[in-house]
Amino acid sequence: MGTVRYKASKSDAVTEREKRNQQIAYEAAAESIVLLENDGTLPLTPCKVALYGGGAAMTVKGGTGSGEVNERHSTGIEEGLENAGFTVTTGNWLEDWRRRYEAGKAAHGKGVMKKMLSLDSAALINIMANPYRLPAGRKITVQDVKSSDTDTCIYVVSRQAGECADRELEKLDYQLTDMEKENIRRAVKAYKKVILVINVGCSMDLSILEEVPGINAVLYYCQQGMEGGNAFADILTGKVNPSGALSDTWACQYEDLPYAMEYAQMDGNPLEADYKEGIYVGYRYFQTFGVKTRYPFGYGKSYTTFDLAYQKAAMSGNQGTIEIEVTNTGACAGKKIVQIYAHCPQKGLKKEARRLIGFAKTSLLNPGEKETVKVAFEAHALSSYDEIKSVYVLEAGDYVLAYGENAEDVTACVKLKLDELVCLEQCESICPPERKIGELAEKAPVQESNLEELPVILWKSAEIETCTYDYSELEESTTETVENWLDSLTTEEMIELLSGTGMMGGNPYLMVPGAAAYTKAYPEKGICSTALCDGPAGLRLQRVSALTGKGRIKPMEMMMDFMNQFPGFVKKLMTGNSKKDTLLYQNATAFPVGTALAQTWNQELLEKVGNAAGEEMEEYGVTFWLAPGMNIHRNPLCGRNYEYYSEDPLLSGKCAAAISRGVQSHPGCYVTIKHYAANNQETQRNLMSSNMDERTLREIYLEGFRIAVREGGAKAVMTSYNRLNHVYTPNSYDLCTKVLRQEWGFDGVVMTDWMSTEKGLADRVQAYISGNDLLMPGGSGCVKEVKRAYREGKLNEDVIRQCCTRLLVLVEESNPQKEFFPDSVSR
Numbered sequence: 081m082g083t084v085r086y087k088a089s090k091s092d093a094v095t096e097r098e099k100r101n102q103q104i105a106y107e108a109a110a111e112s113i114v115l116l117e118n119d120g121t122l123p124l125t126p127c128k129v130a131l132y133g134g135g136a137a138m139t140v141k142g143g144t145g146s147g148e149v150n151e152r153h154s155t156g157i158e159e160g161l162e163n164a165g166f167t168v169t170t171g172n173w174l175e176d177w178r179r180r181y182e183a184g185k186a187a188h189g190k191g192v193m194k195k196m197l198s199l200d201s202a203a204l205i206n207i208m209a210n211p212y213r214l215p216a217g218r219k220i221t222v223q224d225v226k227s228s229d230t231d232t233c234i235y236v237v238s239r240q241a242g243e244c245a246d247r248e249l250e251k252l253d254y255q256l257t258d259m260e261k262e263n264i265r266r267a268v269k270a271y272k273k274v275i276l277v278i279n280v281g282c283s284m285d286l287s288i289l290e291e292v293p294g295i296n297a298v299l300y301y302c303q304q305g306m307e308g309g310n311a312f313a314d315i316l317t318g319k320v321n322p323s324g325a326l327s328d329t330w331a332c333q334y335e336d337l338p339y340a341m342e343y344a345q346m347d348g349n350p351l352e353a354d355y356k357e358g359i360y361v362g363y364r365y366f367q368t369f370g371v372k373t374r375y376p377f378g379y380g381k382s383y384t385t386f387d388l389a390y391q392k393a394a395m396s397g398n399q400g401t402i403e404i405e406v407t408n409t410g411a412c413a414g415k416k417i418v419q420i421y422a423h424c425p426q427k428g429l430k431k432e433a434r435r436l437i438g439f440a441k442t443s444l445l446n447p448g449e450k451e452t453v454k455v456a457f458e459a460h461a462l463s464s465y466d467e468i469k470s471v472y473v474l475e476a477g478d479y480v481l482a483y484g485e486n487a488e489d490v491t492a493c494v495k496l497k498l499d500e501l502v503c504l505e506q507c508e509s510i511c512p513p514e515r516k517i518g519e520l521a522e523k524a525p526v527q528e529s530n531l532e533e534l535p536v537i538l539w540k541s542a543e544i545e546t547c548t549y550d551y552s553e554l555e556e557s558t559t560e561t562v563e564n565w566l567d568s569l570t571t572e573e574m575i576e577l578l579s580g581t582g583m584m585g586g587n588p589y590l591m592v593p594g595a596a597a598y599t600k601a602y603p604e605k606g607i608c609s610t611a612l613c614d615g616p617a618g619l620r621l622q623r624v625s626a627l628t629g630k631g632r633i634k635p636m637e638m639m640m641d642f643m644n645q646f647p648g649f650v651k652k653l654m655t656g657n658s659k660k661d662t663l664l665y666q667n668a669t670a671f672p673v674g675t676a677l678a679q680t681w682n683q684e685l686l687e688k689v690g691n692a693a694g695e696e697m698e699e700y701g702v703t704f705w706l707a708p709g710m711n712i713h714r715n716p717l718c719g720r721n722y723e724y725y726s727e728d729p730l731l732s733g734k735c736a737a738a739i740s741r742g743v744q745s746h747p748g749c750y751v752t753i754k755h756y757a758a759n760n761q762e763t764q765r766n767l768m769s770s771n772m773d774e775r776t777l778r779e780i781y782l783e784g785f786r787i788a789v790r791e792g793g794a795k796a797v798m799t800s801y802n803r804l805n806h807v808y809t810p811n812s813y814d815l816c817t818k819v820l821r822q823e824w825g826f827d828g829v830v831m832t833d834w835m836s837t838e839k840g841l842a843d844r845v846q847a848y849i850s851g852n853d854l855l856m857p858g859g860s861g862c863v864k865e866v867k868r869a870y871r872e873g874k875l876n877e878d879v880i881r882q883c884c885t886r887l888l889v890l891v892e893e894s895n896p897q898k899e900f901f902p903d904s905v906s907r
């Protein structure tokens with residue numbers, strides 16, 4: 081029996097670290113819940129409350145699949161309310177709901193098992209595509225109302241989604257069911273105060289607000305992790321004043337989105353997604369084309385009021401700042417988000433009516449208190465990509481800056497007058513589409529920006545620093561240790577290092593139960609393994625595991641929810657024996673999901689979240705966190721939107737950069753920004769192609785990643801499953817080398833998404849040649865194929881050594897390496 085190394089604890093006692101991080105999860109939840117409507121009903125004094133709806137008893141804390149987190153305990157809405165002093169008086173209705181939930185779940189489980197037993201490979205690969213949809217519950221009866229003995233009702237609508245499947249434009253998903261509508265109607269009739277809570281990972285249809293007038297308040301709970309229920313209750317009572325704002329536009333109806341009915345399978349061809357709307361994604365579309373929204377991007381109410389006043393702005397070369405004074409003019413303390421939008425000259429390239437170029441959040445301001453926030457922005461944020469000349473340009477003319485309550489409600493305050501056109505960054509053309517795409521660009525109306533009375537700042541083109549990217553060379557950093565390691569490894573061993581150790585984990589030097597994979601260890605050469613764990617709402621680890629007498633580590637609980645559907649005997653075989661084995665614990669924090677984090681618009685807070693995750697990585701020996709997820713919310717039906725931040729690349733990028741800074745403030749811990757790029761559809765995600773013009777790709781779908789690399793220093797990138805303009809992303813030299821490394825200066829590791837290089841998908845050898853360093857989760861089949869390609873001369877030693885260097889530089893810094901092989905590291 082070999083030695084089993086692990087850092088999981090033998091004690092399940094709550095630690096100080098857990099308490100600290102739980103508090104951060106609470107703060108993030110409290111700042112991200114968005115108050116959508118309020119007629120003065122909120123805040124409430126704790127009272128008796130009639131609680132109904134799918135997520136009342138079992139609030140959805142996050143999505144399914146790799147984005148799940150196995151925390152010690154999660155507080156949902158019912159429990160949170162009770163904790164805050166409310167008395168939930170609809171026990172009968174909730175009890176009945178729980179019974180329906182259990183029965184529905186058992187039936188659902190049988191269906192999932194049937195699919196599994198069919199051994200149909202498509203069904204197996206997509207087994208996670210069947211999240212159990214929470215039932216809406218039974219009709220609210222006169223008796224329910226009577227026995228609830230209150231005038232206050234909270235109705236919670238919940239939806240579940242996750243990887244492998246998109247949401248659907250149907251009842252019990254994007255739409256409310258008839259039963260939900262009927263119950264909300266009944267609630268409005270029966271109760272004086274009705275609060276509707278939306279516990280869904282992305283936007284949904286809210287036409288109920290017109291259909292059933294009289295709902296007093298609406299809160300977008302999103303999915304808030306383990307502390308959501310407590311944060312929610314504190315918002316309800318006013319202990320916390322809501323300060324979250326939407327990171328997406330909410331359409332009046334789904335069909336209002338551009339090319340809405342062509343999304344995924346809706347046009348009958350999920351394999352080809354033509355991004356005809358081009359750069360007009362989210363508010364860029366709604367604001368440019370004057371389409372009414374239900375709630376605009378950046379929208380969120382407060383219990384207090386604020387006054388915003390422009391103070392001054394400065395533009396010097398490539399850097400700008402704008403200062404806005406915020407005064408709390410209401411009666412209670414609160415925080416305010418300041419959003420800065422730019423309206424760029426409409427000459428030459430067609431442009432959106434406005435784009436977000438920066439934002440900041442005030443501290444907690446007491447009534448009457450003022451704070452001046454300074455928002456910094458870069459010339460790049462004002463540029464547009466001219467794909468004919470392959471250059472980011474700043475066109476001459478007026479750049480009107482505005483501060484905004486949200487993307488719809490903005491106040492223009494200053495003009496930057498640029499004297500001449502500037503070619504800001506000269507690039508080379510990348511990822512050419514097979515055909516012309518981007519119909520809307522031609523139709524974009526020209527927006528006027530001649531606001532004569534605004535103060536003007538002369539922005540001198542001569543002072544702007546420009547650059548031309550050099551694509552001829554790649555700067556690689558290495559160290560003495562890495563060079564020594566490489567000299568000690570045979571080429572075949574290097575090849576083994578460049579694939580993960582497989583789905584079953586291989587034989588890592590340090591076990592991290594629940595890791596999604598490991599890199600290989602060469603103990604005899606002093607090289608440790610590293611563990612890669614999901615993301616993004618916290619570390620996805622096995623909470624309880626068992627160390628068996630034979631020196632194996634087995635789970636004690638199912639790692640992902642869908643596994644609970646396995647037959648009893650399978651589960652028994654998989655799990656350890658609590659009577660005989662030594663139990664090991666890893667208590668990770670379930671933070672709010674990505675979308676919720678973005679709704680805080682609070683970069684310092686996100687850095688704290690990242691720092692907290694980094695602390696847990698150190699504790700359990702995790703080197704790569706497979707997070708943050710940062711694909712753009714192109715359509716609300718994408719099944720993984722909840723894992724991602726926003727429809728806006730700047731907000732997404734700033735969030736990912738903040739998380740990266742937090743995580744990587746722990747030396748040897750790395751984020752893995754994913755999924756690079758344009759992974760905006762789950763249906764047929766391994767086969768479909770996202771097709772778009774280069775400008776759209778650069779300005780919308782790559783921009784967030786650029787910010788995460790440049791401002792956050794992200795050290796690892798995960799390529800995506802999809803094809804981009806018909807090329808699998810790991811096979812794209814343009815993406816993995818030209819843009820990422822040669823333009824943005826990324827010097828870390830690029831890895832594939834799990835099993836994205838199986839037969840018929842991305843090519844393994846081409847992945848390395850293109851700049852992808854690690855094939856994940858790897859395994860012997862993978863290694864064998866690459867070795868054969870090497871022997872046949874299809875892969876040369878330089879490429880192998882280059883990929884290995886990049887990986888080993890990070891391995892050398894990793895904590896397990898330093899702990900277990902201190903003598904072999906040079907720094």
Ligand code: BGC
Pocket residue numbers: 146243596614615706754833834
């Ligand atoms: C997901 C990734 C995840 C990986 C490892 C894949 O199915 O797309 O986001 O990190 O699995 O669990």
